[in-house]
Amino acid sequence: MNRQQAMSRTSSLHRHSAATLHAIKRAGREWGAGAGLVWLHLFKTVVAVLAAMGIAMLLDLPQPRIAMTTVFVLMQPLSGMVLAKSFYRIVGTAVGTIAALVLGAVFVQQPEWYVLGLTVWVAACTAAAVRNRHFRWYGFVLAGYTAALIGTPLVMQPNALYLAALGRAAEVAVGIVCSSAVSALIVPMQTSTVLLRTLHVRYANFTALASSVLSTRLPRGTFERRFADLVDAIVGFEATRVFAAFEDPSIRMRSQHLARLNSEFMDLCARLHALRQLLKRLHWRGEVIESVEPYFRELASLLSTPPRDGEGDSAHASRVATALATFQTSLPKRMRSTRVAIEAHAPSLLPDFDTSGELLYRFVSEFILYANTYASLAVEDNVISREPGIAPYMNKTNGYVVAFMFLRTAVVIATVGWFWIETDWPSGSLALTGAALTCALTSSAPNATRLAFQMAVGALFATVAGYVFTSFVYPVIDGFPLLCVALTPVFAAGAFLMTRRNIAGYGVGFSVFFCLLAGPDNVIAYAPMSLINNGMAIVASMLVASVGFAVVFPPDMGWLIERMCGDLRRQGVFACHGVLPGLNRRFQSGTHDLMFQLRMLLTPRSRRHRDALRWMLVTLEVGHAIIDLRKECAAAAYVNQMDSRWNASIDDLRGDIARLFARPDKRRIARALLAVRAATWVAQDVLDRLRHDRDRRHDLQRMLSCLHFIRTALLDRDAPLGTLRTRVSRSARSRAAAR
Template identity: 65%
Template structure:
């Protein structure tokens, strides 16, 4: 859901740049990998902006500054991001142009009705941008913003609307072409390279994290924070994968391979979380003998996961050792289990469940490692394994909330404009639309709106100096480029800093919009100041509405998203099994990332949301395992009269518990899990002589026992209800 602003150099971009400068001295290479990346991005942004301005002037377009403004809204460090945005921006611009013409035709010289239609269109576009996110965000935002940019200045002059629509579309197109060309042709920073480096870093970090969890254990809060970062990585990976497909045919052809890798990574992470939870319960309240019996296997696995150097080199070696460990694990576990068989069944179930989860984790880690190795070495995919499509989910209330918030801001600005007949009121409405659009997916929308307002104030002051003292004293386009370059670079530099991005975006965009040069420069400082006040007032209005009337972290909204998160377990209990695991994993991670974006401040509500995400993954994954194993053990129906009804009741009670968490539902679910466990134990005694069937029933019992221990966990969020 996060909008991709120009960012400070990351490990990904540093790695790409270092590939391009392998022969330079260490000092120069170090500069190129850090500050050099910033200067490269600033240089490309300024070149693209001035190129767009020059071409628009050469074509004698009415407002060349719109083309320059487009560059600063569009420019990104990676070429794939720009190409992706440009493709959807062209579509959005075309739709916005059509919408402006249609509204103008329907409401000729009826500003009130025209304003209502424009508010509905822009708000709907911003809401759709929140719903579909990533690079498609830009298409929907531009469909709304372009309509406002074209239509609002021509409300009272409908005869100029068609010509204005064509002119604005041409100006925006020039900005799109220039930003795409400069990004792709001048020292391109490929998002496909960033994707490969991301995979390398993720594999290294996850392997080290798993080794720590299995070897020495990690405190609960530290584990939760690290796992939350993993959620962001999974969601961000899908966006980067899509960006890379726009620029690299090889990445496009291997899209399914990458999708499978992300799915296997999600499975391995979820299984690691389950192991961590079971270890916590064993060490906290479980039998000491069982914990001592299983712990050596975890420590051995931790040692096997130790990296000694480059992950792409270590991965095949570790995978080979893990395959040997995986092949010998059942025999060794049976030998360890024999002396424990005299212990109570409940304690023995702890050992069996831990061993089963360990076996599954090793299997899933091997799959993930093999797929990663094949990608790192650019070889074909492993076997014929396929993964379902990543499924993005957005709560309907979030979409409606975004629509209402945007409509409220624009309605207030539009009402004030019509009621007062303020000459700059139309620009205030455009500023309100821009504020709602640019902050629609920001983690802290009020803060960003305030930063943009401060940037607009600085842009107005700088624009006043240029209008009064700079433009009258220069002659020719080359000199114009010389005086504009430092100002444009300053805005791009501020926007590249994470904590001050709003200031830089506000300064860059509104300096170009308010004081950018046209073919015929109008020296009207009073109009400039009035327009600057209008833009600043609209941004501050947006910040006030976002804070007072529509705060993003309002409790009922986050509760709705948590309800959708819990509904993932309902899907795990009731949906069709083919492709269910991928749909469950991707939807759960996507909703969890949205909750983390809304709940930015550390608080009890944020911790509660994170724990709902963890328990949803934990129990939902276990239910899918249970249903898959039960489908393989179809013979159990004939061996136990209540087998089908017990399994169905367990799934139904789990679904009801997550739909409406309460103590009574928890007791009912525990009872049904216990009843199904007894049924599975009866079937196990019947088929004990058949090794394959015995293993099927043991896996079912392990899933049931794990679900029961997860329900009884004192840290589980539904226990607080």
């Protein structure tokens, strides 16, 4: 009995130990995926900064602090981001250095003209940066503020300008090499790994959303919120793909494959939204939804198929695509049998039924393409990577945004420069440099005013910390190792703040300006009063920039938001009149990019945010249907030969819908509906003559489905166009009643 008890106790201890070990491993994985990554980034940043400082001192460069500042600006959690940023920093530094030499040569000892030329240059570079986003943005802003960093302190000493430019280039090069080497050699986190993980998460999230939409009536707010997340994923994927290409040759070789995958995902998102809108409208027609709902539920069941034990993502996606292909093959025959029953007792429901069948068939086709492309990522020798390129992803930036960024930057820099010249402020050159740096680094921020203020507060604390180090720490340090030990807590604190999304501005201001103000040189100058004056100049320039951003053309002003919403609506015009080859990708990418910009500016879940999102959805809905219709018309040129009214009716339809999206109002909605009806009548007349030509009947039925879907989208009372139509109609009825 005692032996059995001992064995039981031993077994219990083993189970308890195994459970404890499993819990420890799970906690370790969770820590490694969360806080561990933050600590790793802090460690790599501190190592890179100290290495840049040491190498710059060893090479006896004039200002090692510039190399240290470069590391803080460059360091990113992913190695691909660091390499991409380094590339554009090299280009931007070279261009900015040339600009500094040209401005210094043209305006020799003429500070007024020099400030004017520098203002125009920095404002132009900042405006160009807003037009060209991602890390190309960084190349433009660097070209702007590098000219200020090099030339402003030496505007009255042209003989020293050339040597300063060479020294600046060497210091930046040291910072680039150190940040890139540390990021790539010390526990590298590759962007390609993140890219593949993102694709997996996106595939899983989309299939879950599609299954929910097809099987249940997902609330509108929930759908719009989850669909908006997909928009962010589409735009973010393009940036990540560019970063990954810098570090991974296989990603670079598969660039067209990944671009095609993102294009197919955009098509699939637009098709899912169209299906969701159709399901919502069919619930108003109970008999139709009863007829098509079994097909939607069956499709939802196929999409929600769980992976088998040990089955990878690619194998699961391939298996789902095979099942969907089988479903698609049997779908037309089954839909025709259901159609016969509807035609017998309710012919008026046929347009809704035919449209639902057509959209369902297109959704399945596009999901099969997307799933097969996703599954083929696992194939090393991928043939898709060698196929011809597709239409490029389009970044759309409103011209007013670019112009206002130019004017806003020019006002801030000109104000600081004017004050410097009028007062002969000893630290005025540094204030001008700080203003240029702030305008450049905040140009892509959703809330530039808040970021500039955070940077000012960070620079204030950097000034205090710099005073402490200059007065009490540097004088008692002997040797480079002790210097590294003393600076490590300061650098780690700044890097930690930079990893926090909502307070990153404090970290940027503290880290960058501690290095610029109090970073150690080979021969340290113990001048605390000069440091305080320079720190006050930088803080003052940032506060001026913050006030200027809030007063001069703030990015969230209603007039500008309305212009950006107008650009979003004009994507519908583009769908109607754009060149057809590659139009779908250009239309989709431009629409998603504009909505991404609006989401960055507008408060989440606010009324303006919801309105912008709904305009995007209706633009995608109608624009996608118009492009489908145009493709069908191009493939069925015989329709105009059978009825000469056909091309004219389609041209009228495209023109009226383009005018509607350019300037939506009641009269244009009515004209667009009349144009849809006229084109539908012509298509129906041609269809009636094709009783014995099955293929051509299918062509006409697809066109009729597109036309019917456009009509229902224009009449949808929950969409912006339908709401506008209802609101205007009510006001007209009120005026009639008053008369």
